[in-house]
Amino acid sequence: MVHLGAEQIEVDGFVPPKYRTGESSPFTTSKIALFKKLIRLRRKGMAYGGTDLGRVLDARPLSSDFA
Structure with missing residues (x-):
């Protein structure tokens, strides 16, 4: 999933739920x-x-x- 414009992206590419801009995901942690x-x-x-x-x-x- 791509979260364009996300304010926070971890080094492994994981975007925490609070900062997601695209589709939802069942994962809350990397x-x-x-x-x-x-x-x-x-x-x-x-x-x-x-x-x-x-x-x-x-x-x-x-x-x-x-x-």
Whole structure:
């Protein structure tokens, strides 16, 4: 969903309900922290920060330099 003109957008792109300008959403908080926890459990302690998924979850840009 796009919320053009939203006054507050978190680093992961989540717009809190108070600042939404477009369609409504069932989410009241960002689910990125929950997804990171799930990935940590799935990876069984192995680091994933250097992977494409890790970069996306940390809101870092993807680049062909990392290939």
